[in-house]
Every structure is written in structure tokens, then in C-alpha cells.
Amino acid sequence: MEARADLALIGLAVMGQNLILNMNDHGFTIVAYNRSTDKVDRFLANEAKGTRVIGAHSIAEMVALLKKPRRVMMLVKAGQPVDDFIEQLIPHLEKGDIIIDGGNSLFEDTNRRQKYVESKGLLYVGTGVSGGEEGARHGPSIMPGGSPAAWPYVKDIFQAVAAKVDDGSPCCDWVGEMGAGHYVKMVHNGIEYGDMQLICEAYNIMKHGLGMSAGEMHEVFAEWNRGELDSYLIEITRDILAKKDDDGAPLVDKILDTAGQKGTGKWTVINSQDLGIPITLMAEAVYARCVSALKDERVFASSRLDGPHPALSDIAADAAKKQAFIADIKSALYASKIVSYAQGYMLMRAAAKEYGWNLNYGGIALMWRGGCIIRSRFLGKIKAAFDKDAALSNLLLDDYFREEIRKAQPGWRNVVAQAALKGIPAPAFSTALAFFDQYRSAVLPANLLQAQRDYFGAHTYERIDKPRGEFFHTNWTGKGGTTASTTYNA
Numbered sequence: 001m002e003a004r005a006d007l008a009l010i011g012l013a014v015m016g017q018n019l020i021l022n023m024n025d026h027g028f029t030i031v032a033y034n035r036s037t038d039k040v041d042r043f044l045a046n047e048a049k050g051t052r053v054i055g056a057h058s059i060a061e062m063v064a065l066l067k068k069p070r071r072v073m074m075l076v077k078a079g080q081p082v083d084d085f086i087e088q089l090i091p092h093l094e095k096g097d098i099i100i101d102g103g104n105s106l107f108e109d110t111n112r113r114q115k116y117v118e119s120k121g122l123l124y125v126g127t128g129v130s131g132g133e134e135g136a137r138h139g140p141s142i143m144p145g146g147s148p149a150a151w152p153y154v155k156d157i158f159q160a161v162a163a164k165v166d167d168g169s170p171c172c173d174w175v176g177e178m179g180a181g182h183y184v185k186m187v188h189n190g191i192e193y194g195d196m197q198l199i200c201e202a203y204n205i206m207k208h209g210l211g212m213s214a215g216e217m218h219e220v221f222a223e224w225n226r227g228e229l230d231s232y233l234i235e236i237t238r239d240i241l242a243k244k245d246d247d248g249a250p251l252v253d254k255i256l257d258t259a260g261q262k263g264t265g266k267w268t269v270i271n272s273q274d275l276g277i278p279i280t281l282m283a284e285a286v287y288a289r290c291v292s293a294l295k296d297e298r299v300f301a302s303s304r305l306d307g308p309h310p311a312l313s314d315i316a317a318d319a320a321k322k323q324a325f326i327a328d329i330k331s332a333l334y335a336s337k338i339v340s341y342a343q344g345y346m347l348m349r350a351a352a353k354e355y356g357w358n359l360n361y362g363g364i365a366l367m368w369r370g371g372c373i374i375r376s377r378f379l380g381k382i383k384a385a386f387d388k389d390a391a392l393s394n395l396l397l398d399d400y401f402r403e404e405i406r407k408a409q410p411g412w413r414n415v416v417a418q419a420a421l422k423g424i425p426a427p428a429f430s431t432a433l434a435f436f437d438q439y440r441s442a443v444l445p446a447n448l449l450q451a452q453r454d455y456f457g458a459h460t461y462e463r464i465d466k467p468r469g470e471f472f473h474t475n476w477t478g479k480g481g482t483t484a485s486t487t488y489n490a
Contacts, residue, residue: 005031005054005065007157010085011075011103012039015129017047018136019075019102019161024051026160031055033062063092069153073100075129078109078263086113095121098150102129104264107179107186114146114178123150126178128185130372131163139163141372142172143188143364145181163371171370176357183351184364187344190268190282192373193261194340195233197285197428202333203237205415209312209424210322214250218242224330228404229337231376259289268347275350279343280435281336284427307423315418325418331411336432338405341382342395343435349393362386396439405436 008031009020020030020043032048033056034040040055056062063070070093074085082101089099099117101110101124110126117124124146131140142162144154151174162172175181206212206220218241225234243251265286272279291298315321345361352359365382368374385398395401416433419426438444453459458480460471 005029007071016075022161070097078105098123100125107183110179110182123147126182143181145175180357189264191344193265193285194281201426208310210316259292277347280431281340284431328411331408332415335408335412339432
């Protein structure tokens with residue numbers, strides 16, 4: 001059997017099939033394999049008909065068709081299926097061959113798998129792939145990490161099939177060792193959760209506050225997509241609001257308000273707590289989906305719990321006031337989006353320090369500018385911020401974003417206030433503003449909190465009139481002892 005293929009791809013679901021066809025379009029010969037081999041035959045007879053794609057019906061046959069060093073990519077469900085395929089592959093591979101996991105694996109699993117695979121003399125790549133069906137077919141964002149020695153051997157394929165920005169740069173570059181690639185993809189998905197929740201809150205305020213129709217909101221999102229909010233998620237929201245059901249009514253109004261999730265947003269929030277980084281907006285986005293799932297409870301509660309009527313009647317009745325408030329909603333969305341990305345970059349900076357990664361923050365923004373779900377014009381400004389100051393500690397401190405937040409503040413605060421007064425839930429808008437106000441506060445009430453901790457648990461405190469790192473305990477009741485708890489961060 002002639003070894004003539006450049007890469008093998010395991011997993012012929014939507015992403016796998018489309019990525020294979022993308023690779024074929026760029027001149028690569030790909031071996032397609034799936035655990036259910038009938039999928040291989042159907043793919044070759046239909047979507048891949050007339051292409052260079054080769055089908056394989058066993059792992060052994062698949063590997064035999066590959067040129068050396070062999071490159072085998074998996075696009076399978078995260079978790080045990082990845083480990084199972086690694087075990088099946090190892091006996092058929094030789095030193096220097098490369099196993100690639102292109103699924104949404106937890107970065108800690110990637111860390112473990114790289115060590116294991118390298119112990120067998122092989123190389124391992126864990127790569128985030130973002131862009132959904134369309135991205136996989138025509139150019140995704142690809143975020144590879146793992147064994148550095150593998151990068152020269154996967155770079156040609158990955159950068160060829162990745163999305164390109166205006167200057168032709170590919171939305172793909174080496175992220176870092178171990179699980180760095182999957183980590184950056186995880187944070188991408190956390191930001192994606194936040195972006196989607198912010199858009200939904202803007203929609204909700206317009207729909208239930210201002211009483212706007214789907215058609216009116218379609219026009220608003222179309223307008224927003226022509227400015228600084230230009231992005232894939234704003235674009236698809238515009239299109240969703242224009243879609244009619246068979247009876248001519250807006251399809252979006254027929255969809256049940258319960259949201260699902262696959263885990264990457266949750267993983268991001270859990271990791272942020274491990275690292276002590278306040279990604280509050282992403283957390284609220286995750287919890288908003290959890291609340292949405294309580295549909296039956298919410299329906300019951302709606303008939304039992306009193307609160308204000310959500311209608312912003314005085315604003316909606318006046319055309320000038322209505323347009324001004326829509327502009328305020330835009331400001332709230334834009335400012336909250338800045339906070340969300342600032343928090344995401346805070347998390348990546350902390351992770352790089354904790355795990356010993358050398359992350360290129362401007363390069364990450366570039367990888368996200370095209371192909372992926374959060375792609376937007378906005379990301380170019382993030383890249384520019386890190387190009388200007390590679391050591392930038394927080395995006396909020398960059399001159400451009402500081403000025404944008406300043407301009408957006410009045411509208412942002414008005415929207416959060418009106419939502420609170422009218423009982424319109426806006427958890428992401430609200431928490432973004434709360435974080436901003438916390439971050440710009442030189443003094444927070446944590447002094448009282450620390451006093452409370454010392455009172456009931458002798459956890460000690462630092463003093464403003466003493467050097468940092470010196471800890472004190474007070475016998476608050478006069479009945480306690482002098483023994484203090486050791487300080488720690490759990």
C-alpha cells in the first residue's frame with residue numbers, strides 16, 4: 001500500500017468532514033477514518049466524491065497510507081474517546097509521528113496526554129479549532145499547542161486551511177507547550193459565552209422594555225454591525241431576527257428559552273477560581289444558561305413573585321427618547337464587551353504565569369480576528385494594544401479602550417439602572433459595570449471582610465500603616481487567645 005497521504009483525520013461528524021474538504025481544497029491528500037466505517041463510505045460517495053480524499057476502514061490501513069512523519073488528527077468527542085483512540089494508534093506509529101487532538105479537550109487532559117504520548121517516542125498536539133461548520137469548511141481559527149517539535153510538521157497544513165485576515169495573515173500560530181492551545185480555545189469559548197449573553201440582554205431590553213418587533217431589532221443589529229460592533233455574532237443575530245417561520249411569524253419567537261452548553265464556558269469559570277481571577281461576566285453568562293434551564297420553575301415563579309412591569313413605556317412612546325436609549329444599549333453592549341475581553345486576557349496572563357507558558361497576547365487576538373465565533377473588528381484594537389505595550393496588565397488601561405469606556409459610561413449606567421428599576425434581568429451588563437467600578441476603586445470594603453474573618457477565625461489582616469506581608473491578629477472579644485490561623489489562598 002503506497003504511503004501517499006499528508007494527514008489522516010479521525011471523526012466524520014460535521015467539523016471533521018468540512019475540515020477534510022478544506023484541506024483537500026488546499027492541495028493536501030487526506031485519509032478519512034471513522035469508528036463507524038459506513039460513514040467513510042457515505043462520505044466518499046457524496047461530499048468527498050471527485051476529491052483526493054482516501055477512505056480507510058481500519059487504523060492499520062489508515063496509518064499505512066500516511067507519509068512520514070505520520071500526522072493523525074482526531075476530531076472526536078472530548079474525554080474517554082480521545083484516550084481510546086490514542087491507545088489504538090500508538091501500536092501502529094513510530095518515533096517522531098504526530099497525534100493531533102482537534103476537539104474541545106480540557107487543557108489538563110492535554111497536559112496528561114502529551115506526557116504519555118511523548119513517553120512512547122511520539123509527538124502530541126492539542127489544538128483548538130473554532131468557527132463551526134462554516135469555519136471548518138472555508139477557514140477556521142486554529143490554536144495549536146503541545147510538543148514544540150511537532151509544530152514545523154503541522155504548520156503547513158494548519159496555516160494553509162486557517163482563515164486569513166485582510167493582509168493575508170493566517171488565523172493560526174503556535175500558542176505554547178502542553179495544553180496551551182486548548183486553554184486558549186477554552187478562554188475563547190468563555191468569551192463567546194459572554195458575547196452571546198450580552199447580545200441576548202440587549203435583545204431582551206429592546207423586546208420587553210421598548211416593545212420592539214423582531215423586524216425593528218433586525219434593523220438595529222444591522223446598523224450596529226456596520227460600526228465598532230461589527231462581528232460574526234452581531235451578524236448572525238441580525239439574520240436570526242429576520243428569519244420567518246412557515247406562518248410568517250419570526251422564528252426566534254417560536255424557540256423555547258432554554259439554553260444548552262457543552263462545558264468549555266464552565267471549565268473557564270472553574271479555572272478562573274483556581275487561579276483567583278475574577279472573570280465575572282463569563283461566570284454570569286454560564287449561570288444565565290443554568291437559570292434558563294429552570295423553565296418550569298420560572299413559569300411557576302412568574303405567577304407567584306411580584307415585581308415591576310418591564311415596559312419602558314415613557315421611553316418607548318417618544319421616538320427621540322427611544323432612539324437615544326437604543327444608543328445607550330449599544331454603549332452598554334460595547335463597554336461590557338471590553339470588560340469581558342479584559343477579564344479573558346487577565347485569565348490568560350495568570351495562566352501563563354501559573355503554567356509556565358509564553359503566550360503572545362497580540363498574536364492570540366490576531367488568531368481570533370477571522371474564522372472563529374468571536375471574530376470581530378474589535379480584536380484588531382486588542383492586537384494594537386499589545387503591539388504598543390506587550391506587558392500591558394489590563395486592556396482597560398490601554399489608551400484606546402480607556403477612552404471608549406469613558407464615552408460609553410453614561411449610556412451603560414443608564415441601561416443598567418433602567419433594567420434594575422423595571423425588573424429586566426441584565427446580569428452580564430450589571431456585573432461588567434460592577435467589575436469596572438471595583439477595578440477603578442483604590443479602596444474596597446475588603447478591610448471589613450478581613451476583620452470579620454479575623455474575628456471568627458483568627459485569619460489575621462494586614463494594616464495600611466505597616467509594610468505589605470506583615471500580618472496581625474486582634475482579640476476582638478477579649479476572650480480569645482493569641483493564636484492566629486496561618487494565611488493561605490485556597
